[in-house]
Amino acid sequence: MSDRPELKALTGARGIAAWLVVLFHLRFMMPGMGGPQGWLSQAYLAVDFFFVLSGFVIWLTWGERLRQAGPAGIPEFLKRRIARVWPLHAVMLGVAMLFAVALIVAGRPDMPQYPPAELPLHFLLIQNWGLTGRLTWNVPAWSISCELAAYLVFPWLVMTADWRRWPSWALLAAMTGLAAALWAIFTALGATVLGNLIERYGVVRCLAEFGIGTIACALWLRWRDRPMAPALGCVAVGAALLGGHALGLVPQILAMPLVFAALVLTLALSSGMRGNVLEWTPVHYLGEISYATYLGHWILWMAFKLAVVPAGGMGWPMALGFLAIVLGASVALYHLVERPAQRWINGRPMPFRRTGTASI
Template sequence: MSKPGELRALTSARGIAAWWVVLYHVRGALAGLPAIVEAVLAKGYLAVDFFFLLSGFVLALSHGERLRAGGLAAVPDFLRRRVARIWPLHAAMLGFALALVLILHASGRATPEFPLRALPAHLLLVQAWGFADPLCWNDPAWSISCEVAAYLLFPIWIAGIDWRRAAPPVVLGTIVVLLSTLAAAFALRGAATLGHDIAHLGVVRCLVEFAVGTLLHSLWQRRPSPRAGVVSFGWATLFATAWGMGLVETIAVPAMLAGLLLGLACTAGIRGNPLERPLLHRLGEISYATYLSHFLLWFAFKLALVRTATIGWPMAAMYLTLVFAASVALHRWVERPAQRWINTPGFRPWRSHLLTRRSPRG
C-alpha cells in the first residue's frame, strides 16, 4: 500500500537503481556477460547519483512544508525520523561485518577490509566527511554518510529560500549553476567520472545533487503533468545522447538523471505506468535493505561458497535470491520495527533504560 503523498513510480525507480548497484558490484564474477551488458553494469555506480537527486526530491515532498511551517521547532523531529530511517539497518550491517571479522580472525585470516580504527567513524556515519576511509567495512554506506550531511543542511536550505515562489527560469538557472559547480569540482580533482575520488568528492557530489533534487521538486509542484514529463524525458535524452557522443560524464549524467527524475515524477500515477506495478513497488520499498546488505552478503557468499574467479549463472541466481530474501527480512524485522520504535512520540531510550533499572521487577 502506498504512503500518503508517495509517488509510486519514484519508489519503484529506487528499487531498480538499487539492483543496478548490486549487479555493478558482482559483474566481474559473472561469466559470459555480453559486452553491452557488461558496459551497462559497469556504470552502476551512477545509480548513487540518482539516489542523491531522488532523496532531495522526496524529502522536499515529504518534509519541506512541515519544516517551513514549524521552523526550528520542527528540526529535531525531522532529524529523528532520518536517524530512524537510516541508522538501525546500518548498525545491523556493521554488526554482521563484526561477526565476519571474528570468524576470519578465528581462522587466522587477516581482515584489511575491516580496519578497527575506522569503525567509530563508520558507526557514526561520518566516514565520508574525511574522518576515515569511506570504502571499507560496508562500502556502500559511504553514500549514506554523505546523505547525513545533506540532512543536516536541508532545514537551512529549505528555510533560506522558498523555491516554490521563484520564477521557473531562476530555478532552472540555479540548477545549471549547481551542476556546473559539480563538474568544476571534479575537473579540479582531475576526475573524469562521477565514481572517482569518493573520499574527496563524495560529499560534494551528494550535496549538489541533493539540492538539485529539491529544486526539481519545486518545478514539479508547479506543473506535474504528462506534457511536462515528456519535456523532461526529452531533456534526459538530449544529455544521454551528448554523453554518448563524448560529453564528459560529470556534466552529462547529472543533467540526464535530473531530467529522468522530473519526467518520472510528472508521469507518476498515469494509468498503465509500468513503474506503478506491485512487484516493482515492492522492490523499491525494500531497496534500502538491498543497497546496504548486498555488499557484505557478497563478501560472505564468496567466503563460503566461491573458489574460482568467476561463477556460473546457477551460483549467481543463488546469490541474487539471497540478497532479495535478506532485503525482505531486514526490511520487515529491522527497518520497520526500529522506525516505529524511534518515531514513537516521547521516544527516550535513555529514560526507558533508567526506568527499567529502577523497576522492582527488574
C-alpha cells in the same frame, strides 16, 4: 508522517536502482558482465540517482513542514531521518564486525578493509566526510554517510531558499549551476567521472545532487497539474544530455546529475498514469525493501564469494542463487529490523518538548 500521496513510480524506480548496484558489485564474477566496457560498468551511477531522488522526496515530504515549523521542527525532522537510515546501518555494521572476527578465526588476520580504528566513524555515520582514505567495512554505507550530511544541511536550505518564489527559468538555471559547480570542483581535483574521489569528496557529490533533487521537486509541484508537456520536455532534455555525453560533448559529471533530475521529474509527472510498470505491485515492493537490499548485499557478497565462488567466476545458476539470497535477506531485514526500529524510534517523544507544541 505526510498527507501527500506516495509517488509509486519513484518507489519502484528506487528498487530497480538498488538491484543495479548489486549487479555492479557482482559484475566481475558473473558471465558476460565483467570488464570496463561491460554493460554494468556504469551501474554505480544508480547512487547518483538515489541522491537526486532523495532530495526530491525530502523536499516533498518536509520542505513545507519545516518552513511552517521553523527551527523548532528541526529536531523532529532529524529524529525521523535517523530512524530511517541508522538502525539498519548499525545492524549491518555489526554483521560486518562478526564477519571480520570470523576471518580472523579462519586464519586471515590481514584485513585492511576492516580497520578497527575507523569503527567509531562508521557507527556515527560520518566515515565519508573526508575523514578516511578508503571505503571500508560495509562499503555501500558510504552514501548513507553522505546522506546524513545532506539531512543536516536540508533545514538550512529550506530556511534560506524558498524555491516556490523562484520562476521556473531560475530554478532550471540553479539546477544547471549546481551540476556545473560539481563538474568544476571534480575537474579541478582531477576527477573524470562521478565515481572518482568517493572517499574524500562523496559528500560534495551528494550535496550537489541532493540540491538538484529539491529543485526538481519544486518544479514538479508547479507542473503536476499539467504534466504532459513538462514530461515530454524532460525526456527531450535527458535524451539530449545522454546523446551529448555519448558523443563526448558533455562530460559525465555535468550530464548525469541533470539526466537523473530529468528522469525523476518524468517519473514523478507520469506517476499514477495507467499501465505504469514501475507501479506494478512486485516492482513497487522491491522499492519498499530497496534500502535493505542496498545496505545488506555487500557483506553477503563478501561471505558468499569467499565461501562458494571459484576463482574463475560463477555461472548463472550460482549467480541467480545468490540474488535469491539477497532478496530473501532484504525481505527479512526490512520486516524484522528496518521497519520495527523505525516505528519504535519515531514513536519516542522528543525530550524537552514545549507544552502545547504540535507534533509534526
